[in-house]
Amino acid sequence: MTETALGAAAGAAAVQSPAADELELWPALELCGVRKRWPKAKEPVLAGIELELAPGAVAWIAGSNGAGKTTLLRIVAGLLAPDGGTVRLDGMAPDRERAAYQRAIGLISAGDRGLHARLTVRQDLGYWAGLAMLGRAAGRAAVERAIEAFDLGGLAGHRVDRLSMGQRQRVRIAMAFMHEPRLLLLDEPTTSLDEEGRACLHAAVAERVAAGCAVLWCSPTGERPGVPLDAQYALVGGRLAAA
């Protein structure tokens, strides 16, 4: 096992979550030599990313605008295919075991898109529960849990296009958490959130980490996540460097 993985596993233990003692010692997420070059670009945006993340570990990837953080998260999420290298989550590859792989991923993408403006918050969450293939009873329970966890009770019947940006971000975050993923990919998740929203996010992250979920948090350099970190990296020149 690499230093990174050991460090991450030790970090997970430092969170002192009940499930941490039971964590397996192999990495939840393993990236080997992940490369990506955009058509017509001179330099690759990702030039051989190596990363191991243990279950229950939280890693922060910082970088300047355009450094490739979003591209990296999109590759891990299965949205984009890398030009080379491998991505494994609990031994699964996004191409080979697609449905099981996606079931294990929770993604908050950067920006404010991905919601249905004409649906209510509850309808939008219910739609995602369906896409996450949770089943009827589990889906309903997940929607109610998400509404409670992100303090959306007063907004559940409101249409999304009538919410503020911060309220919409809470809905987007709730969607990423509601199917209880084993890897959370958070791309600038605190965008537009107020203090209360950040507190909801931090509590939800802590709860998932306690259950053994690994977290990859990306944000611009200087915008530290407000959660305990097990590893920090800077994405520079298409490569990850320990920060």
Add this chain to the structure above:
Amino acid sequence: MSAALIAGRATLAVVHRDAQIFLSYRTRVLSQLANAIFTLTLFHFLAQLVHVDTFDSPRAYFAFVTVGVVILQVLSSCFGTPALVRQELVAGTFEKLVVSPFGALRGIVALTLFPFLYSLLLGSATIALATLLFGLQIDWALAPLCLPLAALSVLAFLPFGLLFAALTLVVKQSAVGTTWVIALLSLVGGLYFPVSLLPAWIRWVSEVQPFSTAVGLMRHLLVDSPLHASPWVGVAKLAAFALLLMPIAIATVSAAIRVGRRRGTILEY
């Protein structure tokens, strides 16, 4: 719970969402019913001008064209898939389909269901309005068979919509193409006038697509129009189109998703 059942529920979630969004525009149903009434009224009066050997009476032409209008509604619902995919791309909701366990491919196929179901409802309403307002004579004994025929027709039509959806994923634009295809089929598919009126050199087009067959069978069931061959020949033809084209269309959409993921264009719009 079986994987098929869970996938079925995910499909229903897409249909349910589309219905919720559709119904959130409260006047849409009324405006489309009003459109149907305007169209039927137009053809009711145009039919009064029709005195040709092909039709026994103006009433016969009105029955002919009403079924053509209904099939056009079903046809348009199938060709609406590319626009729906583009709408998902623009709203950023396509990303949710891609990263979901349900997946982009099944998601795109599921996107076709609500428009099809709605076109059936609208088509039924159009027939009902034609009956109530303009005295269209329906063969009620055979009318229930229109439902399985419509389902088979959609399976034969849908691959065309899926192929254009694949094009949308790759080049982001295909609205012009679908408009042209629908316009072309309106002309040569026998929707508004019999194919026999077309110049001989273009009639072959009605043989190499499923739309003329579907509209012919539907007319036979609803208004007792004569067929040139056994109805089972038409059914077999529709089934052959579906069996041949559906795997090709699904493989093409799948390839378009792979290309989009590799080139990084899957989320562009």
